[in-house]
Amino acid sequence: MSGNNIDGIIAIIEKYRGQPGSLIHALVEIQHENHWLPREVMHQVADALEVPFAQVMQIASFYKAFSLTPKGRHEVHVCTGMTCHLRGAAKLQAKVEELTGLRDGETDAENKFTFETGACLGSCSIGPELIVDGKHYGRMTPEKVEAVLKQYE
């Protein structure tokens, strides 16, 4: 589990040990801490919380808040909320897909970028938006995308 925040994960699992009803809470906290849910961790969660592994997998794969694969070094988001949509998010998305070769939810072979579309983040007034590692690039146009992505190694 190199690169994972092991101590943080263990603390969360211990907090909920023996509490099957807290499965989702535990997964939400681990996701917050570690940004993705490694398979070994989900086995540990299943053992500690005394729930079947299949149930852990089912929950973890169903909800968008959880990620089952490690993210690339940089997370690229395009907001597809309604204002961003009205203001041209689809063209922005197409441009990001063209430049990175990634579709929604994918990570490239070099682990550089993970691309995801996402729900409105409340900054509609500066949409459409490109968001890289939590940094917002507001009022984006397809022409400006390349210059933004170039800044990330």
Added chain:
Amino acid sequence: MPKLQSVAELEKYRAEILAQRDPAKPCIAVCAGAACDGMDSAAVAAAFVTEAGKLGGKIEVRTTGCHGYCEKGPNVVVTPGDICYFEVQPADVPEILAATLKGEVVERLVYKDPNTGAKAVHMHEVPFYKHQTRLLIGDNPKIDPMRIDDYLAVGGYAALVKALTEMKPDQVLDEVKKANLRGRGGGGFPAGSKWETTKNAPEKTKYVIVNGHEGESAAFMDRAMLTGNPHKILEGLIIGAYAIGAQKGFMYTRHDMPLLEKHVRNALAQAKEYGLLGQNILGSGFDFECELHFDVGIFVSGESSALMRSIEGNPPEPRPKYIRTSVSGIWDKPSNLNNVETWANVPQIITKGAEWFTSIGSEKSKGTKLISLSGNVVNSGIVEVPMGTPLRTLVFDIGGGVRDGKTLKAIHFGGAMGGSIPADLIDAPLDFDGMSKLGAPIGAGGLLLMDEDTDMVEIARYLLDFLVNESCGKCAPCREGMPQMLHILTNMTQGKGKPGDLERLEDLAEVTGAASLCALGKTSPDPLKSMFRYFKPEYEARIPGGSGDK
């Protein structure tokens, strides 16, 4: 900070805070709300802190939640005088500080009317602000959300003090009922009667909950309130708990907003430290705790029963409506859920009274409403106006009309479960019941302008696509009906419409609306219905051989 043991200690502490603050001392409020943050207001705030530091404490700098006029961020407001500077860059900082020291204004950074060039310096002169009644969001520029003392300095927790010392729980409930406060989360249901149901439920253990999920696309005021002034919502919640007799509260919000999480966590910790949460609050004998919970990234978790399942740690699936959460909610205990904005209204109702509150607004919708104004509008942002305000005021006087000199085609309210009305209904008043009758219920308050180029078939397709992805899949009409409607609409947008499509859409809308378990499925055809009502020719034109075939 030692815990405040009584109301007297709180008021003494408040007096000390105020004594240390000189209202004449200049203060720079830099907005760090979601939109300004996206325009790198953090760099502006950092520059102010560095540069003001060199002036030996002559000017104070404060980072705050959303000021409202998000379109023109990063926003800066200088007090005294509420001088508004827009689109401020770090390079502007020394000039603003120098002018502020001399009591002058940096003319090039103030509002300029795009048509006449007329300038507006003070907040009450800026067109975007001057038509508003900012009872709820108006405090945002005065408060650093990380500092409870800022909230106390603007009179925060005075309503709680009044409730605990001067009023019995029943009197608090009566005041909220008399105020006719209606839920701001979409339904417009009277908060007072909901509180009463939970209060009167036989179980002793009761819960109160803040719905801060705000899943409605392009609605952003709840997060702005919760991030920018978390104590206001918490104060409302504690007062509600006192009236209802609840011992525990939950704040439920989005997992994907780091700043929101930070501010709410900090607010809960500070309230606890000050003795405003916990055992024997301010020596009143009233005990109340509050926990923070997060969603799992699915829209339906904002629905009341699904939200409560989620707090229990279960998958957020709605329950049938005949089980009333007010009586049987979290762990089957009576649970009262209200929206962020509903709770935010409570403190002022207690402080200023129901009579004052009902003097604002329209006949059946009282108080103000926060509106997230966006889409093809010139001035996007968060707007607060009295209920009953004509949409024209929102769209033109405040919003500045349609972007890029285009004309208005439609106004959309309420996101994917809302509806669109044509531009010629622009004089309709903002009112729960009136807007519902028109087919565009206010919902949470996301108002979108759509310009002449908007393809209404494509909008219906987009909204349905959103809901198909958000359905929890528990019941068949929603799970099966929506994808079928989506399929037909997708074909229509791709020039593959077939005779009979509109009739099929109407049938599917009927069935899905009638047979779905929760409001997500039930109201999923609403946008489409509003479009059939007002924009049918546009749909007919997509059917070969149809009446509108070109």
